[in-house]
Amino acid sequence: MSPDLEHLIELQNLESAIEESRRRIAAHPQRIADAEARLARAKEAVDAAKQRLKASQEARREAEKEAAVYQSRLSKFKDQLSAVKTNKEYQAMQHEIETATKELGSVEETVIERMVEADALTADVKKTEQALAAEQKNIDAEKKTLTEELATVEAALKEATAKKDTLITSLAPPLVALFEQVSRARKGVAIALATRDGLCSACHVRLRPQVFQEVRRNDQIIQCASCNRILYYIPPPAAAEPAVTHA
Numbered sequence: 001m002s003p004d005l006e007h008l009i010e011l012q013n014l015e016s017a018i019e020e021s022r023r024r025i026a027a028h029p030q031r032i033a034d035a036e037a038r039l040a041r042a043k044e045a046v047d048a049a050k051q052r053l054k055a056s057q058e059a060r061r062e063a064e065k066e067a068a069v070y071q072s073r074l075s076k077f078k079d080q081l082s083a084v085k086t087n088k089e090y091q092a093m094q095h096e097i098e099t100a101t102k103e104l105g106s107v108e109e110t111v112i113e114r115m116v117e118a119d120a121l122t123a124d125v126k127k128t129e130q131a132l133a134a135e136q137k138n139i140d141a142e143k144k145t146l147t148e149e150l151a152t153v154e155a156a157l158k159e160a161t162a163k164k165d166t167l168i169t170s171l172a173p174p175l176v177a178l179f180e181q182v183s184r185a186r187k188g189v190a191i192a193l194a195t196r197d198g199l200c201s202a203c204h205v206r207l208r209p210q211v212f213q214e215v216r217r218n219d220q221i222i223q224c225a226s227c228n229r230i231l232y233y234i235p236p237p238a239a240a241e242p243a244v245t246h247a
C-alpha cells in the first residue's frame, strides 16, 4: 500500500477515535444524571411508602378516639341503668346500650384492620428502604465506573489528538487539505473501503471496473466518484489449504 494511503487511513482512524471520545465525553453528564434520577426514584418510593404508613396510623388513632367515645358513652349508660325507675325506661336504656355496643364493635374492627394494614405497610417501607440501599450501592459503583471511564476516554482523546497532530505535520499539505475537505463534507469520514464486489462501502455506489482495478492496487489516491471519499481495498485472505488427515 502506498504510504500516503496508509497515512490517510491512520489519520481517519485517529479522527474517528477522537470523534468517538468526544461523543462519550459529551454523553458523560447525562449518564451521571440518569443514574441520579434512578436514585431519586428509589427515594421517592421510600417516601411514598412512609406516607402511606403514616396515613394508616393516623386513621387508626382516629378510630381509637372514636372507640373511646363509645366506651365512655356505654359506661355512662350502664351507670344510668341502675337508676331507672320503670320497665319502659329500662328497655329504652337497654336499646341505647345495644346500639352503642354495636357501634363500638364496628370501630374496634376498624382499629384491628388498620393494625393489620400497618404491618403490611411497615413491610413495604422496609422493602423500599432495602431497594434504595441496593440502588445506592449500584449507583455508587456505576458512578465510579463512569468516572474511571471518563478519565480513560480523556486520556485516549489526548493521545489520539497528539498522534494526529504529529501525523499531519508529516504529510504533504495538499493531501491533508484533500482529507479535511472530504471529511468536512462527509460527516468526518473521508476514507472508505472498496468492497470485494466493487462497491464503495460508504455510499454503496458501484465503482467503474477500471477504477476498482486501480483501487485494488492501493498505490494511489482515488476518490469515489459518488461520495468523494478516498478509497482503499483489503484483499481477501489467501484461501486456506483443505485439512488433510493422515491415517
Ligand SMILES: [Zn+2]
Binding pocket: 192, 200, 201, 202, 203, 204, 205, 224, 225, 226, 227, 228, 229
Ligand atoms: Zn462512495
